[in-house]
Amino acid sequence: MVNPNLNKDDSISLWQLFAILENSILGTGLLNIAKTVSKVSGQNAWISTLLAGLIIIPFLWCYSSLSRRFPGHTLVDYSTKIVGKLLGNMANISYISFEILIAALVLRIMADFISTWFLPNTPIESLLIITLFLVIYMSQGGIRTIARTSEIILFLVAPFIILLIPPATRIEINNLKPVLQSGYVSIIKGSIPALYAFYGFEVLFIASAFISDTKKIFRTSATCISINVVFYTLVVIAIIGVMGTEILKYINYPTIYYIKSERFPFFERVDLFFAFFWTFNIFMTIGIAFYSAVLGISQLLSLKPKYGRNVGWILAIAVYFIAKTPKNSIEVTTYIQYISYIGIAVAILMPAILAIVATIRHIDVKDGGNV
Amino acid sequence: MPIKVIKRKKNKSDKVNTPTSSAMIAPTATSLYNKLEDNISLFSALFSDCSDVIFRRFQIGKDNPLLAAIIYVDGLVNRQSVDLEIMEPLMYFTRIDQKDTMSNIDIEIIKQLNITVGEIKEDQNVMSIVNAILSGDTAMFIDNFPIALILNSRGWENRGIQEPTTENVIRGPKEGFTETVRFNTALLRRRIKDPKLKIKGFKLGKRTKTDVVIAYMDDIVNKTLLQEVEKRLNTIDTDAIFESGYIEQFIEDSPFSPFPQMQTTERPDKVAGNLLEGRVAILVDGTPMALIAPATFAQLYQSPEDYYERAIFGTAVRLIRLLGLFLATSLPSFYVAVLTYHHEMIPTQLVLALARSRMGVPFPAILEALLMEGVIEILREATTRLPGTIGQTIGIIGTLVIGQAAVAAKLVSPAMIIIVAITAIGAYITPNYSTTYSIRFIRFPLMLAAAFFGVFGIAAMWLFIIIHLAGLESFGIPYLAPVAPLKLSDIKDTIVRLPLWAMKKRPMIPENRNLIRQGSSTVASSRRRTKW
Numbered sequence: 001m002v003n004p005n006l007n008k009d010d011s012i013s014l015w016q017l018f019a020i021l022e023n024s025i026l027g028t029g030l031l032n033i034a035k036t037v038s039k040v041s042g043q044n045a046w047i048s049t050l051l052a053g054l055i056i057i058p059f060l061w062c063y064s065s066l067s068r069r070f071p072g073h074t075l076v077d078y079s080t081k082i083v084g085k086l087l088g089n090m091a092n093i094s095y096i097s098f099e100i101l102i103a104a105l106v107l108r109i110m111a112d113f114i115s116t117w118f119l120p121n122t123p124i125e126s127l128l129i130i131t132l133f134l135v136i137y138m139s140q141g142g143i144r145t146i147a148r149t150s151e152i153i154l155f156l157v158a159p160f161i162i163l164l165i166p167p168a169t170r171i172e173i174n175n176l177k178p179v180l181q182s183g184y185v186s187i188i189k190g191s192i193p194a195l196y197a198f199y200g201f202e203v204l205f206i207a208s209a210f211i212s213d214t215k216k217i218f219r220t221s222a223t224c225i226s227i228n229v230v231f232y233t234l235v236v237i238a239i240i241g242v243m244g245t246e247i248l249k250y251i252n253y254p255t256i257y258y259i260k261s262e263r264f265p266f267f268e269r270v271d272l273f274f275a276f277f278w279t280f281n282i283f284m285t286i287g288i289a290f291y292s293a294v295l296g297i298s299q300l301l302s303l304k305p306k307y308g309r310n311v312g313w314i315l316a317i318a319v320y321f322i323a324k325t326p327k328n329s330i331e332v333t334t335y336i337q338y339i340s341y342i343g344i345a346v347a348i349l350m351p352a353i354l355a356i357v358a359t360i361r362h363i364d365v366k367d368g369g370n371v
Numbered sequence: 372m373p374i375k376v377i378k379r380k381k382n383k384s385d386k387v388n389t390p391t392s393s394a395m396i397a398p399t400a401t402s403l404y405n406k407l408e409d410n411i412s413l414f415s416a417l418f419s420d421c422s423d424v425i426f427r428r429f430q431i432g433k434d435n436p437l438l439a440a441i442i443y444v445d446g447l448v449n450r451q452s453v454d455l456e457i458m459e460p461l462m463y464f465t466r467i468d469q470k471d472t473m474s475n476i477d478i479e480i481i482k483q484l485n486i487t488v489g490e491i492k493e494d495q496n497v498m499s500i501v502n503a504i505l506s507g508d509t510a511m512f513i514d515n516f517p518i519a520l521i522l523n524s525r526g527w528e529n530r531g532i533q534e535p536t537t538e539n540v541i542r543g544p545k546e547g548f549t550e551t552v553r554f555n556t557a558l559l560r561r562r563i564k565d566p567k568l569k570i571k572g573f574k575l576g577k578r579t580k581t582d583v584v585i586a587y588m589d590d591i592v593n594k595t596l597l598q599e600v601e602k603r604l605n606t607i608d609t610d611a612i613f614e615s616g617y618i619e620q621f622i623e624d625s626p627f628s629p630f631p632q633m634q635t636t637e638r639p640d641k642v643a644g645n646l647l648e649g650r651v652a653i654l655v656d657g658t659p660m661a662l663i664a665p666a667t668f669a670q671l672y673q674s675p676e677d678y679y680e681r682a683i684f685g686t687a688v689r690l691i692r693l694l695g696l697f698l699a700t701s702l703p704s705f706y707v708a709v710l711t712y713h714h715e716m717i718p719t720q721l722v723l724a725l726a727r728s729r730m731g732v733p734f735p736a737i738l739e740a741l742l743m744e745g746v747i748e749i750l751r752e753a754t755t756r757l758p759g760t761i762g763q764t765i766g767i768i769g770t771l772v773i774g775q776a777a778v779a780a781k782l783v784s785p786a787m788i789i790i791v792a793i794t795a796i797g798a799y800i801t802p803n804y805s806t807t808y809s810i811r812f813i814r815f816p817l818m819l820a821a822a823f824f825g826v827f828g829i830a831a832m833w834l835f836i837i838i839h840l841a842g843l844e845s846f847g848i849p850y851l852a853p854v855a856p857l858k859l860s861d862i863k864d865t866i867v868r869l870p871l872w873a874m875k876k877r878p879m880i881p882e883n884r885n886l887i888r889q890g891s892s893t894v895a896s897s898r899r900r901t902k903w
Contacts, residue, residue: 015857114827119712122824130824130831137835141842144849148841149834151855272716272826279830 012210014220016147021224023150027285028109029197031253034239038248041190042182046236048190053229059348062355064218067208069364075205076299082358096296098346103289104322110282112329136312139291143210153280160277167262171241196340202347206292407514431461438514447507449526460485490523535637537804540676547637552582552656558639576612582656591649591885600651615655615662631805632845634663641675649883665846669865674802685868692800699797699810703740704821710736712825731781737822743791852880
């Protein structure tokens with residue numbers, strides 16, 4: 001039962017899983033969700049957001065089913081058992097590549113974001129490198145360090161969400177009307193860019209291996225996603241309600257502008273404080289995706305833990321160059337669209353297929369040979 | 372009685388050494404000789420050129436005297452005790468029956484001699500006798516017995532129990548530990564009158580042979596933790612243990628972390644409180660500083676006084692300490708970051724005020740900050756080393772010169788002086804002295820990060836610290852517990868401090884075996900239900 005590739009002392013509680021998921025999901029998505037979604041579905045973007053979240057929740061059950069069949073095992077351990085060596089390794093590699101892409105693009109967005117809002121004259125390369133060092137440092141600490149850091153960051157950043165409330169008093173209902181005017185097709189299409197804000201839950205492929213109480217994984221992850229669905233939907237409603245869809249076409253990171261639109265006494269630029277603390281969340285998104293990729297690779301190559309933790313150094317170079325590939329933030333946006341589509345395959349369909357095949361073939365940890 | 376050198380072939384199985392000539396008495400012998408004079412020469416060889424070791428020969432009893440000698444270290448023994456409780460009764464009042472000749476007196480009779488000393492042990496091993504003598508015991512040798520009686524006559528000049536110098540409280544006991552480990556264990560016993568309080572002794576340091584004791588509550592402490600502490604103590608292989616810091620360095624989990632992974636305290640009430648939460652205390656002879664393992668980050672911000680004062684203020688003070696921690700570490704770096712990169716982050720009026728105060732200052736913000744923080748560290752270090760009387764004077768002169776003259780000379784801005792003052796004071800808000808080092812020196816990398824990357828640098832540095840703290844463990848206990856990993860039931864005594872009657876259970880961290888601290892029917896909680 002015990003997976004030889006994972007340290008058996010490494011186990012996390014359900015609350016820590018919640019913290020990891022929350023940190024992994026919250027990140028750059030929040031900053032741009034109103035813009036990317038409203039581009040497709042206009043003032044009905046909030047419906048698309050709601051829809052995207054609700055689509056995900058049933059698929060969380062597939063993750064949970066897989067982890068109940070293979071307690072203590074990650075995707076890399078069980079994929080080959082379920083669909084055979086070739087297809088299984090393809091699944092592994094696509095998952096790892098997806099995490100690398102997420103880490104790299106979010107890293108790039110973070111660097112762009114920092115350089116736009118805080119350090120216009122600093123070359124983004126230096127920001128990338130510093131963040132990568134931190135990410136490597138965190139990935140070497142293993143799941144326990146990541147889980148604890150996630151908890152701290154969650155406590156640290158959660159209070160700042162209050163800052164999203166005061167500007168909401170100026171919502172103009174007219175900005176949100178007419179409901180469903182853009183048509184069902186565009187609303188459904190709009191949910192695809194909205195998915196980007198929810199990605200991060202695919203860390204369940206890795207993180208659920210460290211949970212001993214596998215029965216409650218679905219409950220925890222569904223709670224987490226539900227909170228985010230509500231949160232994002234409210235944010236989208238508030239932003240579109242306050243700013244209207246027209247302005248959103250011309251600005252990047254509308255969430256920050258949305259906070260900026262309210263004048264707070266004494267602290268004039270509360271948006272900067274929000275942005276400052278939000279970078280912690282963005283960093284955690286990168287860190288968790290990076291760690292998933294590191295662990296995935298070291299398991300794929302069946303490296304010993306002491307070598308496996310150093311995979312990060314090589315991976316960081318790859319992440320750096322991927323992050324450098326987009327020439328400007330417009331290109332980053334196109335890449336995000338690709339990510340959203342890839343994510344449908346990797347984070348949503350793949351667990352479903354694996355879970356269905358495992359159920360049909362009645363494969364679980366006992367049939368797994370040496371697993 | 373003349374020395375009789377008995378010529379007998381040395382029997383190896385015989386534990387008693389019998390030298391063929393006095394030349395064979397080597398200081399390397401491991402067990403005692405039969406003859407008193409041989410033993411005396413053995414020990415005088417061992418203690419050659421040790422003028423503080425006193426050899427005293429005397430006779431036991433008057434009528435049929437036995438030859439005896441005592442060895443002790445002058446200054447380590449209570450002279451009165453040696454004179455009046457060991458020698459006087461033996462010389463004047465001990466009667467040995469006529470029929471008890473040398474040959475048939477056995478060890479039992481010896482042990483029942485008139486010695487009015489509380490603790491008597493017998494010993495045959497030369498090295499352990501030497502250790503006992505050097506620890507302040509008196510060793511007594513009697514002719515024809517290859518055995519030494521170790522009489523506890525310890526008593527040396529020591530500092531009395533005084534108010535702790537590093538951890539002052541306004542309300543609470545003013546007793547602090549002293550340099551003598553026995554007094555310290557007595558202070559613990561006086562607080563916990565329970566036979567379950569175990570005090571286990573070790574001797575560490577090959578040359579210093581320092582007495583080290585670990586104290587724990589037998590029915591509360593987690594046995595794995597206890598075994599781990601003992602195991603780590605037993606791995607210490609060193610010449611000298613002078614202070615509990617030596618032990619700390621040998622047994623801590625991450626030696627290169629800037630954060631202390633054990634609590635150091637000189638307050639017996641703090642140690643007693645921690646023992647009752649299932650921790651293990653390590654007390655070292657020669658230092659008033661006791662170690663408590665395991666430690667968590669939250670604990671370093673707790674003072675015993677939090678529990679003595681009203682719960683609301685206990686909580687308030689803890690929040691203030693957290694604020695102090697934040698200001699002491701990050702205020703100068705925010706100053707640097709804001710002035711260098713992000714003028715827009717602070718209100719316009721404040722920016723203008725800062726700009727006006729910096730008018731004419733030739734240094735960039737980072738140099739100004741490094742300069743002032745560096746100077747304040749120098750001043751602080753110097754005032755600790757300065758002799759008491761001039762320390763005050765120099766301190767005042769130093770602050771005046773730096774505060775007034777530097778501003779007047781336009782070398783630094785007045786705003787910087789305020790920030791330096793806040794950080795200097797804020798670093799001492801922690802009740803644990805070792806932690807002040809961490810706080811004081813973390814702010815330098817933070818300032819540099821702020822100078823290079825503004826608030827992003829601060830965020831990155833903080834993340835680095837948070838990740839580091841999240842990875843730290845002290846004897847298997849996560850350093851950031853009970854916040855990360857979250858133990859909701861322990862929050863009651865972490866950031867907040869609930870009233871004592873609300874803390875019915877011991878904290879879950881460290882894991883302990885006896886969770887219930889008090890019943891549900893304490894006076895306070897029953898009073899709560901009473902309708903007035």
